Amino acid sequence: xxxxxxxxxxxxxxxxxxxxxxxxxxxxxxxxxxxxxxxxxxxxxxxxxxxxxxxxxxxxxxxxxxxxxxxxxxxxxxxxxxxxxxxxxxxxxxxxxxxxxxxxxxxxxxxxxxxxxxxxxxxxxxxxxxxxxxxxxxxxxxxxxxxxxxxxxxxxxxxxxxxxxxxxxxxxxxxxxxxxxxxxxxxxxxxxxxxxxxxxxxxxxxxxxxxxxxxxxxxxxxxxxxxxxxxxxxxxxxxxxxxxxxxxxxxxxxxxxxxxxxxxxxxxxxxxxxxxxxxxxxxxxxxxxxxxxxxxxxxxxxxxxxxxxxxxxxxxxxxxxxxxxxxxxxxx
Amino acid sequence: xxxxxxxxxxxxxxxxxxxxxxxxxxxxxxxxxxxxxxxxxxxxxxxxxxxxxxxxxxxxxxxxxxxxxxxxxxxxxxxxxxxxxxxxxxxxxxxxxxxxxxxxxxxxxxxxxxxxxxxxxxxxxxxxxxxxxxxxxxxxxxxxxxxxxxxxxxxxxxxxxxxxxxxxxxxxxxxxxxxxxxxxxxxxxxxxxxxxxxxxxxxxxxxxxxxxxxxxxxxxxxxxxxxxxxxxxxxxxxxxxxxxxx
Ligand SMILES: Nc1ncnc2c1ncn2[C@@H]1O[C@H](COP(=O)(O)OP(=O)(O)OP(=O)(O)O)[C@@H](O)[C@H]1O
Ligand SMILES: [Mg+2]
Numbered sequence: 001x002x003x004x005x006x007x008x009x010x011x012x013x014x015x016x017x018x019x020x021x022x023x024x025x026x027x028x029x030x031x032x033x034x035x036x037x038x039x040x041x042x043x044x045x046x047x048x049x050x051x052x053x054x055x056x057x058x059x060x061x062x063x064x065x066x067x068x069x070x071x072x073x074x075x076x077x078x079x080x081x082x083x084x085x086x087x088x089x090x091x092x093x094x095x096x097x098x099x100x101x102x103x104x105x106x107x108x109x110x111x112x113x114x115x116x117x118x119x120x121x122x123x124x125x126x127x128x129x130x131x132x133x134x135x136x137x138x139x140x141x142x143x144x145x146x147x148x149x150x151x152x153x154x155x156x157x158x159x160x161x162x163x164x165x166x167x168x169x170x171x172x173x174x175x176x177x178x179x180x181x182x183x184x185x186x187x188x189x190x191x192x193x194x195x196x197x198x199x200x201x202x203x204x205x206x207x208x209x210x211x212x213x214x215x216x217x218x219x220x221x222x223x224x225x226x227x228x229x230x231x232x233x234x235x236x237x238x239x240x241x242x243x244x245x246x247x248x249x250x251x252x253x254x255x256x257x258x259x260x261x262x263x264x265x266x267x268x269x270x271x272x273x274x275x276x277x278x279x280x281x282x283x284x285x286x287x288x289x290x291x292x293x294x295x296x297x298x299x300x301x302x303x304x305x306x307x308x309x310x311x312x313x314x315x316x317x318x319x320x321x322x323x324x325x326x327x328x329x330x331x332x
Numbered sequence: 333x334x335x336x337x338x339x340x341x342x343x344x345x346x347x348x349x350x351x352x353x354x355x356x357x358x359x360x361x362x363x364x365x366x367x368x369x370x371x372x373x374x375x376x377x378x379x380x381x382x383x384x385x386x387x388x389x390x391x392x393x394x395x396x397x398x399x400x401x402x403x404x405x406x407x408x409x410x411x412x413x414x415x416x417x418x419x420x421x422x423x424x425x426x427x428x429x430x431x432x433x434x435x436x437x438x439x440x441x442x443x444x445x446x447x448x449x450x451x452x453x454x455x456x457x458x459x460x461x462x463x464x465x466x467x468x469x470x471x472x473x474x475x476x477x478x479x480x481x482x483x484x485x486x487x488x489x490x491x492x493x494x495x496x497x498x499x500x501x502x503x504x505x506x507x508x509x510x511x512x513x514x515x516x517x518x519x520x521x522x523x524x525x526x527x528x529x530x531x532x533x534x535x536x537x538x539x540x541x542x543x544x545x546x547x548x549x550x551x552x553x554x555x556x557x558x559x560x561x562x563x564x565x566x567x568x569x570x571x572x573x574x575x576x577x578x
Contacts, residue, residue: 198446200436203425207433210422217384217420218434218488219404277424 025271061181064288067266069236077276078133085144087256090241092148095157104163119234123227158250171246193281209276341390365542383407411495428456428469459487478505
């Protein structure tokens with residue numbers, strides 16, 4: 001009996017920090033993204049230009065911010081297809097409020113409230129009525145975009161009233177050479193990562209995805225947890241909507257169309273398991289980076305953009321296949 | 333004083349009558365064996381006491397006061413601890429996280445409250461040692477053996493000062509040595525004046541620790557007598573229906 005209680009308590013699953021890092025899915029995705037960047041720098045003289053890097057990081061930030069919310073949803077074993085439509089709804093509420101002469105300080109709370117309302121609806125239907133997440137959020141995907149069309153009469157909005165410049169600076173500007181959406185991504189990423197690991201809610205999110213029945217039996221407020229993750233996903237989409245108006249300098253009702261797919265791909269590539277119970281904030285960000293670099297490489301290498309859907313779709317399927325493979329290996 | 337009293341408790345799931353008109357009393361420091369065939373209604377009874385769902389009819393009293401539980405935390409607050417038959421574990425979390433599931437320990441970090449990993453690991457480790465289980469607090473439950481999982485579920489009941497502990501087949505998946513540990517834990521609980529209801533299909537376990545044995549058959553209570561005045565043969569007959577009344 002050589003092992004003392006202290007040793008048992010402190011026994012780590014991995015012997016060294018290096019073996020821990022090498023066992024992380026996120027680490028390998030991160031290396032893949034780095035490798036892709038290096039390859040592109042060498043293969044093209046357009047990738048490593050300041051202009052291109054600036055665009056890539058900003059695009060990646062938009063997908064990454066929503067991937068954080070999506071990861072929370074996926075960890076609980078759910079899915080949110082409505083995020084792309086929430087982006088346009090939030091953007092349109094911002095645009096219409098400001099075009100009507102409202103200040104940006106009115107527009108932002110309104111846009112976020114509209115987004116949260118969609119998330120609350122998703123969450124209530126899923127938690128209390130038991131409608132499958134796929135069905136509810138497919139419904140709100142349609143509803144939210146349609147509301148944005150009704151709101152704007154399907155016109156483009158590009159005049160944002162008295163705070164026009166402020167809005168453009170918020171989404172399109174940069175500080176210390178770093179685009180503002182990247183700051184938003186960094187802040188949200190850190191907060192989400194801390195919440196996952198250090199808060200009771202974070203722990204409960206993982207418990208619900210790991211075994212919902214057990215979570216219910218042990219008295220975890222499962223319904224509340226579910227509602228909160230869908231509201232969080234909608235909030236991240238709402239924030240992205242506001243930033244995107246500022247970046248584009250205008251909104252049309254096709255903004256964010258099909259974005260849910262990129263976001264889900266980013267989350268899944270980042271290690272979130274669609275079966276629930278697994279996922280990290282850092283993984284979501286790294287996944288978004290990899291997706292964006294690949295998308296950018298297609299453009300720079302002169303491959304038709306029509307191929308993008310094929311790549312993103314295949315990524316989702318391949319990532320899920322890897323999960324299956326790993327699961328079957330650990331079960332043996 | 334009676335710790336737990338059920339009066340005329342019935343429970344139906346749609347057309348299935350899982351429990352009909354069951355009355356039962358448990359005194360402090362008493363160990364009651366709850367036996368019955370598969371589907372007799374044992375787990376249903378446990379879950380009603382645990383606050384997982386309310387009875388269709390009948391009432392529940394704790395310490396002579398009528399209660400109605402709306403959620404598991406209500407039952408826990410009343411001093412009831414449960415080992416569920418399905419163990420209620422999350423495979424993706426560590427042993428310690430599972431022990432503290434739903435009542436995580438927190439500590440203050442400036443103005444915010446964060447999970448207190450250190451204390452949870454320490455306390456979980458001590459509880460596993462007390463159960464003489466080889467379970468390590470930081471290991472994922474996914475990689476654990478049946479016995480280790482059961483230890484995690486049992487360790488939960490030691491987190492607070494319970495009045496009554498209900499164990500739904502706590503020895504189903506564990507080794508003979510660990511069965512002994514669970515039985516001696518039950519005796520320790522009894523010595524502290526804690527009442528224990530032990531659901532089990534294992535006759536030797538029940539006769540080793542229980543003061544009284546209650547038999548359910550198709551949702552009805554068909555026997556309730558001191559173990560000293562009964563025998564494994566009689567109980568077997570009552571469970572199967574070969575004997576109709578005790
Ligand atoms: N949540 C539920 N919904 C519907 N029926 C249920 C539910 N829980 C239990 N039942 C039914 O109630 C009856 C009693 O089940 P219960 O789980 O209480 O039996 P048990 O005595 O614990 O059996 P076992 O020894 O197999 O664990 C069974 O017919 C079961 O199918
Ligand atoms: Mg049972």
